[in-house]
Amino acid sequence: MLPNLRFCAIVQIRLKSMRKAAIYARVSTEKQEKEKTIESQIEELRKFCERNGFLIVREYVDDGWSGETLARPALDQLRDDASRKLFEVVCIHSPDRLARKFIYQGLVIEELKKKGIEVIFLNRPISDTPKDQLLLGVQGLIAEYEKAKILERTRRGRIHKAREKGIVGSVPPYGYNYIKKSREREGYYEINEKEAEVVKLIFELYLKLQSLHQVKKELYKRGIRTRKGSLIWADSTIHRVLTNEAYIGRGYYNRTQSVETETGKKYRKKV
Numbered sequence: 016m017l018p019n020l021r022f023c024a025i026v027q028i029r030l031k032s033m034r035k036a037a038i039y040a041r042v043s044t045e046k047q048e049k050e051k052t053i054e055s056q057i058e059e060l061r062k063f064c065e066r067n068g069f070l071i072v073r074e075y076v077d078d079g080w081s082g083e084t085l086a087r088p089a090l091d092q093l094r095d096d097a098s099r100k101l102f103e104v105v106c107i108h109s110p111d112r113l114a115r116k117f118i119y120q121g122l123v124i125e126e127l128k129k130k131g132i133e134v135i136f137l138n139r140p141i142s143d144t145p146k147d148q149l150l151l152g153v154q155g156l157i158a159e160y161e162k163a164k165i166l167e168r169t170r171r172g173r174i175h176k177a178r179e180k181g182i183v184g185s186v187p188p189y190g191y192n193y194i195k196k197s198r199e200r201e202g203y204y205e206i207n208e209k210e211a212e213v214v215k216l217i218f219e220l221y222l223k224l225q226s227l228h229q230v231k232k233e234l235y236k237r238g239i240r241t242r243k244g245s246l247i248w249a250d251s252t253i254h255r256v257l258t259n260e261a262y263i264g265r266g267y268y269n270r271t272q273s274v275e276t277e278t279g280k281k282y283r284k285k286v
Contacts, residue, residue, distance in 0.1 A: 036069035037102040039093055041077040041112045053078060056108045063106060063137055072102050082115035085123070094123070097130050109138045174269055183268050188261045189242060189252075190214040204261075213239055217256050227253050 040056040053076060064071050073096065075089040090113075093105065105127060107113050113134075114120045124134050173183045182202055187193040190211045191204040216239070220230045227250045234248050241248055260266070 033068055033070040034104055035072045035102040036064050036104040036106055037073050037075060037093060037096070038064065038071060038106045039075045039077075039090065039113065040108065041080060041082065041087070041089075043079065043081045056112065059108060059137060060106050063135075069104055069106070082111060082113075082119075085114065085119050090123075094126065097127055097132050100130075102132065104133045104135060106135050106137065109136055170269075182266070188259050189256055190262065210242070214256055214262065217253060221253075221257055227257075 038057065038060040040053055040060065042053045042056075057074065057076070061071065063069075075093040077087045077089040080087040080089075096102070097105075110120050113123060113136075127134055182204065187204050187207075190207055190213070192207045194203050194205050196202040213234075217230060217234075220233050221227070224230055224233070230253055231248045231250060234253075235246055238246065240246055241252065
């Protein structure tokens with residue numbers, strides 16, 4: 016049976032007239048991934064494109080990536096493909112899915128706009144009017160505020176826990192196991208007898224050899240492996256064992272802070 020050429024031609028003309036669209040979705044935490052928020056974002060975006068006659072040519076998804084940075088694989092790919100004119104429209108659920116920081120939102124939107132690509136947010140369609148640009152800015156600032164508030168609450172909560180209950184975090188020093196929190200008690204460290212013997216040996220070898228490098232060589236000769244199973248011990252690992260005050264029952268939290276220099280770079284500073 017011969018195909019209906021008129022029908023084929025109509026379909027072809029319709030496809031050519033449809034605007035090519037890309038959709039972008041992002042979640043930043045395992046909890047969000049488990050709650051299927053990425054799937055719900057994508058589903059809403061697909062329905063939006065269908066209603067508005069957009070032809071989706073590619074979907075870009077960043078699973079488990081923070082909106083605090085622009086260095087995300089799917090977003091990088093989207094920006095690269097924008098330069099190749101693969102699409103005319105980018106559909107995103109909301110501005111905070113693009114970025115948490117207003118300045119990052121503006122940077123990407125301006126970059127795409129210069130390439131002739133329209134950015135559409137489902138929950139807040141925006142135009143170039145001063146009113147819409149102001150609202151977009153306010154949304155970005157609110158997203159930054161919410162993120163800062165969560166980080167501050169987390170920081171203060173951890174400091175309180177360190178003061179009241181002792182242990183923050185679940186990665187124990189070498190020589191200990193971390194026992195998870197239960198209904199009866201908070202999480203705590205328990206001596207790992209096998210690793211504890213290695214800790215004693217490291218101290219004995221250092222007192223004898225007076226060299227981190229020589230201690231490392233001796234551990235290799237004796238076939239003693241690191242916690243991750245490697246025969247090669249880093250000097251920094253041995254140094255941490257020798258200087259860790261946890262072995263005398265003393266621990267620290269919030270001892271360092273990130274300090275931004277005049278060049279914009281960050282480094283760790285002891286306080």
